[in-house]
Amino acid sequence: MNYLILxxxxxxxxxxxxxxxxxxxxxxxxxxxxxKIFETRANTKELESKNKLLEAxxxxxxxxxxxxxxxxxxxxxxxxxxxxxSIFVLSSMRGQAQEGGLVISNFKVSExxxxxxVGREVEVSFDxxxxxxxxxxxxxxxxxxxxxxxxxxxxxxxxSAQATVKVxxxxxxxxxxxxxxKTEDPVEPVTQAEQELxxxxxxxxxxxxxxxxxxxxxxxxxxxAF
Numbered sequence: 001m002n003y004l005i006l007x008x009x010x011x012x013x014x015x016x017x018x019x020x021x022x023x024x025x026x027x028x029x030x031x032x033x034x035x036k037i038f039e040t041r042a043n044t045k046e047l048e049s050k051n052k053l054l055e056a057x058x059x060x061x062x063x064x065x066x067x068x069x070x071x072x073x074x075x076x077x078x079x080x081x082x083x084x085x086s087i088f089v090l091s092s093m094r095g096q097a098q099e100g101g102l103v104i105s106n107f108k109v110s111e112x113x114x115x116x117x118v119g120r121e122v123e124v125s126f127d128x129x130x131x132x133x134x135x136x137x138x139x140x141x142x143x144x145x146x147x148x149x150x151x152x153x154x155x156x157x158x159x160s161a162q163a164t165v166k167v168x169x170x171x172x173x174x175x176x177x178x179x180x181x182k183t184e185d186p187v188e189p190v191t192q193a194e195q196e197l198x199x200x201x202x203x204x205x206x207x208x209x210x211x212x213x214x215x216x217x218x219x220x221x222x223x224x225a226f
Contacts (some may be wrong), residue, residue, distance in 0.1 A: 008159055031041055032128065051185050053184055053186060054183070054184070056186075056187075057186070057187050060150075060187045071202065071204065072198050072201075075146075075197070075198070075201040075202040075204065076201055077176075078117065078146040078147065078201075078204070078206070079146045079147055079148045079201045079204055080147065080172055080173060080174060081110075081147055081173045082173065082174065082175055082176045083173060084111065084120075084122060084173055085110075085122065085147045085171055085173050086109045086122050086124070088147065089122070089124055089147060089149065089171055090107055090109070090124065092145065093124075093126065093142065094190060096141055096142070096145070097128065097130075097138060099137050100130065100134040100135075100137060101130060101131070102128055102129065102130035102134055102135065103128070103129040103130060103135055104126055104127070104128050105126065105127050105129075105131075106125075106127040107124070107125075107126045108124070108125045108126070109122060109123070109124055110122070110123045111123070116193055119128065120170050120172065120173055120174065121170050121171070121172050122170065122172070122173065123168065123169070123170050124149075124168070124170070124171070125153075125166070125167065125168045125169075125171050126166075126167055127163075127164070127165070127166055127167075128163075128164070128165040128167055129162070129163070129164050130162070131161060131163065132158060132163045133161070133163060135163040135165055139151060139154065139165075139167070141205065142169065144203075144205055145204055145205045146201075146204040146205070146206055147171045147172075147173070147199055147208070148169070148171060148204070149169050149170070149171045150169060150170050151167065151168075151169050152168050152169060152170055153166075153167070153168035154166070154167055154168075155167075202205060
């Protein structure tokens with residue numbers, strides 16, 4: 001009996017199964033195709049958005065004076081160097097002291113971490129001797145020169161218009177950024193405060209460099225000396 005039923009409906013079962021398989025495959029392929037279409041549309045919109053942003057950046061950057069940018073970058077790097085500025089600071093102080101007829105001695109340099117851990121600080125201490133006027137001019141010049149230097153401790157001893165000063169100052173340095181922003185990031189305009197800062201950095205004086213005094217070697221005496 002079952003055999004007769006199976007034989008009777010066999011001609012219907014095979015086409016039905018085939019139809020169902022075709023429908024399932026069609027739906028699967030169709031869903032995949034639809035997903036690809038939606039994905040392509042989303043990518044196209046994203047590319048269009050990026051292109052508009054890049055065009056806007058192009059318009060902004062085309063109006064920038066590259067010479068001014070180079071000067072501002074140079075002033076900023078000189079004010080806050082990317083490497084330890086100890087030798088340059090000592091040499092510049094030596095040069096300024098020579099210009100003012102001052103005697104500068106007893107240099108000491110120590111390095112430490114900046115208070116905000118953004119960069120590193122270098123502490124410089126030294127003794128200064130000369131006229132009161134030249135000494136005050138020297139100290140003022142230090143705070144208006146590159147690299148940026150802050151006087152943290154000053155001890156004056158004045159006698160007959162001559163001054164002996166013990167000075168402690170700090171200067172900072174930090175590594176340059178190693179990564180640039182993403183291409184699609186918008187251009188942020190320079191704020192008025194940033195423009196004022198750049199103007200002040202550009203106005204800093206580059207002092208004349210002098211010879212850095214070398215400390216005598218310490219330790220054992222020369223075994224070949226008589």
